[in-house]
Amino acid sequence: MAPLPIPDILFVIASVALITSAVLVVTIRNPVRSVLSLVLCFLFTTILWLLLQAEFLSLVLIFVYIGAVMTLFMFVVMMMHVDKRMLSEKFVSYLPLGVGLLVVFVGLIVYALHHHNFTKAAYVMPHFPANYHNTESLGAVLYTHYVLAFEMASVILLVALLAAISLVFQGRQSGKSQCVDKQIQAKKKDRLVVIDMKSEAP
């Protein structure tokens, strides 16, 4: 009996689960559950990446995305009050357009993958020896070949930070506390205006 093709089975399970949770992200009504499905999406992606022996990237995905980004995202979603009824109304009215676009885009991808260009022989699973350093090879490419793109991405992050702050920052907030020194310095002429006007007949 041939040994069980464990990587293949894992791949099928992870991909089916990934696609299912990705569909759930969009279709679930409750925003919090939607975020949780997104977390699930990332989790199954890490399994796929582990199968490709990209251990560093999959761990980073767990630490950074699931651990930090999605937690923050969850807080934001919980703080916002989303009107579910409005969401479902919009959902129905945009459904035909969405389905149409989905068919076109997925159809194009299916066509492209069926093309003789993408044969199974051209895409074999990578296999690296035990002393292969994931982080080292990633860093070597990132800081040599793609250093310009890497730096540009960092400037984009700076712009995002700056744009978000400049849109939200309202100026220095003084609060509603009393300003004692100004109160003491107030003079009568600052507050009181005596108007000279004729007395009216009763």
Added chain:
Amino acid sequence: MTVDTLMNFVPITPELFLLVMACTTLLLAAFVRPNSQACYFLSQLSLILTAVLVVHTFFVSDQGMTVTAFHDMFVFDYLAMLLKVTAIVVVFFSLLYSRSYNADRPMSQHEYHVLALLSTLGMMLLISAHGLLTMYLGLELFSLPLYAMVAMRRDSFRSVEAGMKYFVISAVGSGLLLYGFSFLFGVTGSLTLTDIAHHIAGAYASHDALLLIALVFSVAGIAFKLGVVPFQMWVPDVYDGAPTSATLFVAAAPKLAAFALMFRLLTHAMSALQAEWQVLLIVIAVLSMLLGNFSALVQTSIKRLFAYSSIAHMGYMLLGLIAGTSLGYTAALFYVISYAIMTAAGFGVILLMNRQGVDINELDDLKGLSTRSPWLAFIMLLVMFSMAGVPPLLGFIAKVQLLEALVQVHLIWLVVVTLLMSVVGVFYYLRIVQRMYFEEPVTEEKIHYRLDTGVGISLNGLLMLFLGIFPDALYVLATHAISG
């Protein structure tokens, strides 16, 4: 680090300098008072120095040669030099005109200038991008600050709405572009334009359909950014809703960067597919000219009128690429540069007419401008005549070159359509002139503007007249840029 690696950084010196200066301006902004002008002066100084550095790097360090760096992801050639200098000059004028407008309104001025510098940096990187990755990142780097600048007037609901609309629609455009890029990468297996061009030229027949998909989606993505039919719907709303200073910024310089993206992608990477993209561009150009010009006829808002006229002008510009000859490319480059100069002057006049608490947006606000400020009215007259294509102004020469390029490739019907559409265009441009010169002003109030802005707008306006009479210098530059 070896000498070889260090050589990579020579052609990118201007960008590095601008990045450092943008960060310095950001730091300075944290220490000066909110109404201080220090950030403005530092930004303008950085722009001037960057322009000098671009020219110096190209002619002295690179000795006027085409240089590629970072594994063929970045190219610094004559075209890049010319477009970068033009973009920087246009941004310089934009900031000059916007200064009092922004100061009179509740906008974070310091951040506005830093964002403008970073957007300029993105444009420069996009102009020099020679790989799909740098192209996409450059595009995002120059658009992200624009969204924030459009939405910056927090007191105005329309400004925030315009910013949101711009952001969402641009995201769709970026998505289409990336979809096209992914197909291009899937078929050719490479990210650099040189390799992609080799691959397409060598193995064209076998990947016919996939390459077409890549082409259609890439062109659609760029059409979003250029704002041409059928992806033009954001243009009028964003131009109208944004603060006028941001409208000027969005309208002028980014077109230069988008032109560079389109030119490099279509003529460097996909030159083997010329017959296919020619058809696509003909449809886009004709529809843009029709929709832009006819919609502009019925507008009562100046900013919306400029928006529709920009759709039409981008349609004209595409005619040069459609011709597919080096004469045509030169004409398109010439046209996009002259369009940027004309737009800067046009919005400049509108910005100068704004006062505290008064936003100029209706065509009727221009009534009797000739009695309120004869000089500004004259500059606006030059802009309108130039956009309409009246000799001896810049817009006339630019259009003649486009038509000549079309005639040489025997696309006579396209020439006829263009001429008819130009006639439609003349109508609404003349309507503005008529309001300025032949109608009674609503208010008698004189228009006051600062001396430096006055000098700027005069230079900008007279440049259109000067280049219209003596186009040789700019034409020689454009020819050099295209022939390499």
